Amino acid sequence: MEKILQQIINSNKKYTLDGQVASYIPELRNANSEDLGICVIDMNNSMYSAGDCDKKFTIQSISKTIVLAMALMDNEWDYVFSKVGMEPSGDPFNSIMKLETNDTKKPCNPMINAGAIVTTSLIKGNTLQEKEDRMLAFFRKLAKNDTLQINESVYKSEKLTGDRNRAMGYLLKNDGYIEANVEETLDLYFKQCSIEVTVKDLARIGLLFSNYGIDIETGKRIISEEICRMVKTFMITCGMYDASGEFALKVGIPAKSGVGGGIMASVPRKIGIGVYGPALDKKGNSIGGLRVLKTLSKKLNLNIF
Ligand code: DON
Numbered sequence: 001m002e003k004i005l006q007q008i009i010n011s012n013k014k015y016t017l018d019g020q021v022a023s024y025i026p027e028l029r030n031a032n033s034e035d036l037g038i039c040v041i042d043m044n045n046s047m048y049s050a051g052d053c054d055k056k057f058t059i060q061s062i063s064k065t066i067v068l069a070m071a072l073m074d075n076e077w078d079y080v081f082s083k084v085g086m087e088p089s090g091d092p093f094n095s096i097m098k099l100e101t102n103d104t105k106k107p108c109n110p111m112i113n114a115g116a117i118v119t120t121s122l123i124k125g126n127t128l129q130e131k132e133d134r135m136l137a138f139f140r141k142l143a144k145n146d147t148l149q150i151n152e153s154v155y156k157s158e159k160l161t162g163d164r165n166r167a168m169g170y171l172l173k174n175d176g177y178i179e180a181n182v183e184e185t186l187d188l189y190f191k192q193c194s195i196e197v198t199v200k201d202l203a204r205i206g207l208l209f210s211n212y213g214i215d216i217e218t219g220k221r222i223i224s225e226e227i228c229r230m231v232k233t234f235m236i237t238c239g240m241y242d243a244s245g246e247f248a249l250k251v252g253i254p255a256k257s258g259v260g261g262g263i264m265a266s267v268p269r270k271i272g273i274g275v276y277g278p279a280l281d282k283k284g285n286s287i288g289g290l291r292v293l294k295t296l297s298k299k300l301n302l303n304i305f
Helices: 002-018 026-030 060-074 077-083 113-121 128-143 152-161 163-174 182-193 199-210 225-238 241-250 287-300
Strands: 037-042 047-051 255-257 262-267 271-276
Touching: 002 037, 002 047, 002 287, 026 152, 037 199, 037 287, 047 199, 060 077, 060 113, 060 128, 060 182, 060 199, 060 225, 060 255, 060 262, 077 113, 113 163, 113 182, 128 182, 128 199, 152 182, 163 182, 199 225, 199 262, 199 271, 225 241, 225 255, 225 262, 241 287, 262 287, 271 287
Parallel strands: none
Antiparallel strands: 037 047, 037 271, 255 262, 262 271
């Protein structure tokens, strides 16, 4: 398996030259655009990796899957879906447009920024610190990694430059989709995006969703089966932003990307996958990561359709 992964990394490395690292958050510019790494964990708990598999990067939008699961665990589902929709937007991840043009002004889904800011607002806690502690603890539990930390300089950079998200937060509050304090919600959102991971952490979290919420090592339930199903459904319909349809057709695996260059993928009852390649395409997805997943899907016959 490791040999196959190494071959896949080698044959797709050249595509990283066609992309660019995210620059709209100044701290993300520091990544090495030619990095490419993968980790796969299967149902026997065997881990295989190749390429830049120990490089740390910020989880960014991949956090949206985890916070969605948390929002659904913290609240009645009907309440959650009264605040955020279930449909792909077909727009870029940071688009504000449909918050004004949709009849209801409700954010389309929890995988775009507007919807994710809503799910973040639904995290329970008496104080902002308590919410942050609960969130980080949940990420650590899913990744089975107690060392996960918030990258403070990325967080500060996001907070300093996140005016578009700020604008969405206030619109959402105005229209009744956020009830919590907007600044606190945004602070938490910037922090969740700034949690540092490696592809091994992503593969571990992906595997938990693949296994419908049961920890493969202990047999303990961490997340309900229904919530895992919902998260993976959102991954397939909205996880790669306005490239989700093409990705579903060409790769056919539930996946979620982030502008840090990570992609987390979950093949139901088979494997969890983490990929890293910070050079992005125009839609904000890892250009090398997409190629790696396409080749892997073909080679191991992973397309769920
Ligand atoms: O909201 C933002 O701008 C980022 N912190 C997260 C965006 C992200 O990862 C979108 N991904 N492709």
